[in-house]
Amino acid sequence: MRLRSLLFVPGDRPERFANAAASGADALILDLEDSVVPDRKAAARAAVAAYLAEQRGITAFVRINPLDSAFVDHDLAALADAAPDGLVLPKAEGAADIRRLGERTALPILPVATETPAAIFGLGSYREAAAQLAGLTWGAEDLPAAIGAGTAREADGGYTAPYQLARSLTLFAAHAAAVPAIETVYPDFRDLDGLAAYAARGRRDGFTGMMAIHPTQVPVINAAFTPSAAELDHARRVVYLFAANPGAGALQLDGRMVDAPHLKAAQRLLAAAQ
Numbered sequence: 001m002r003l004r005s006l007l008f009v010p011g012d013r014p015e016r017f018a019n020a021a022a023s024g025a026d027a028l029i030l031d032l033e034d035s036v037v038p039d040r041k042a043a044a045r046a047a048v049a050a051y052l053a054e055q056r057g058i059t060a061f062v063r064i065n066p067l068d069s070a071f072v073d074h075d076l077a078a079l080a081d082a083a084p085d086g087l088v089l090p091k092a093e094g095a096a097d098i099r100r101l102g103e104r105t106a107l108p109i110l111p112v113a114t115e116t117p118a119a120i121f122g123l124g125s126y127r128e129a130a131a132q133l134a135g136l137t138w139g140a141e142d143l144p145a146a147i148g149a150g151t152a153r154e155a156d157g158g159y160t161a162p163y164q165l166a167r168s169l170t171l172f173a174a175h176a177a178a179v180p181a182i183e184t185v186y187p188d189f190r191d192l193d194g195l196a197a198y199a200a201r202g203r204r205d206g207f208t209g210m211m212a213i214h215p216t217q218v219p220v221i222n223a224a225f226t227p228s229a230a231e232l233d234h235a236r237r238v239v240y241l242f243a244a245n246p247g248a249g250a251l252q253l254d255g256r257m258v259d260a261p262h263l264k265a266a267q268r269l270l271a272a273a274q
Contacts (some may be wrong), residue, residue: 007028008028102194
């Protein structure tokens, strides 16, 4: 499945589902966790299950509640016959949690992998459970709250060092497991210029998609994570150059040297575009 953009929608706001589905997002994340207060979770489960029973025409994940919460059993029971395309697992702490959830469902799982202190030390283990992963993503809100930090961000909006580390480790953990690396949300949904710059940095660094919190963010994210015509043309030329020169270790293209890493990057780009 293509996962450039994944749009969160509160599960207890079914009147928003259709608009979210029409946003152009590659997938929805119907939320049963943080955006739904406890006394609305039953209503959210019912609304999500009803929506999933429809012919919705869009990939739909459901963010369930954490495995150690009082709500997760009810979430899974409500979804037993609903057939979402995957589950988003918050507060995940490594492959052991994927195996625990995998004992109860065969659905692909997208863990939010940096929301507790222990989670940071489990990031390298996800490759052990790669077969059931839909990808790997991170968050910069719960972790500072968990450790008593004042904020995850500098005055200019950039991440402080601990959260730069969490982001980087998630990126490498996803690629080590050979699954999509999904960038976290950009909270200011009115700042589309800031979002464009943030998403561009994410793609530059190796993320393959990004989560969104508002439909207006989706076109910006899709554009950032869609290769341009010029990029595709360059990648094709790199592949053709090496195909025309079998056995060459390094070649020249447009006045620059290209070698095996450039070929691999070009092949990856073209595969993703397909």
